[in-house]
Amino acid sequence: AVDLRLDLRIDASCDRITADFKRVQQILWNLLSNAVKFTPAGGQVTLRAWLEQNTAVFQVEDTGIGIPTEQLPLLFEKFQQLDTPYRRQHEGTGLGLALTKHLVELHQGHITVESVVGHGSIFTVWLPVSG
Numbered sequence: 001a002v003d004l005r006l007d008l009r010i011d012a013s014c015d016r017i018t019a020d021f022k023r024v025q026q027i028l029w030n031l032l033s034n035a036v037k038f039t040p041a042g043g044q045v046t047l048r049a050w051l052e053q054n055t056a057v058f059q060v061e062d063t064g065i066g067i068p069t070e071q072l073p074l075l076f077e078k079f080q081q082l083d084t085p086y087r088r089q090h091e092g093t094g095l096g097l098a099l100t101k102h103l104v105e106l107h108q109g110h111i112t113v114e115s116v117v118g119h120g121s122i123f124t125v126w127l128p129v130s131g
Contacts, residue, residue: 002039009050017056018130023103024058030100031060031123039064039120051129055109058125066117075113076101 028047035045043063050057067075078098104111107127115121 001041002036003042003044004036005044005046007046007048009048015051017051017127019056019107019127023106024127027100027103027125028058028060030096031058031125034096035060035062035064035121035123038062043120052126054129056127056129058127059122061120061122063120066119067113067115067121068117069115072113072115076111 032045032047039045039062045060045062045064048057048059048061076097078095101111104125104127109125109127111123111125113121113123
């Protein structure tokens with residue numbers, strides 16, 4: 001099993017953002033499902049959320065297999081799957097992260113990734129607060 005953690009650094013009584021709920025849900029689902037998929041049993045996945053100035057920040061951190069630096073530029077390309085032995089156990093279309101990036105950009109936001117092979121990855125999404 002993978003340990004899932006939630007770290008909400010928001011005040012639910014007053015912190016609000018205006019966004020397409022279904023699209024933000026899809027962004028988080030894609031990032032969380034990838035994190036769980038590529039984190040071996042006994043690992044950890046954490047979802048963090050906070051507001052920073054006029055930006056909602058969502059971060060998914062895992063203790064998974066990590067991504068080689070030279071493969072990071074391919075992550076958000078359509079139909080790209082990184083060639084790792086672990087990936088071969090989890091076939092997919094290679095559209096999840098491309099769609100995630102597209103949905104983030106539709107909200108006028110941006111997404112970044114940091115990763116170290118054997119230690120895990122951190123995906124961070126910044127969405128402007130409107131309304």
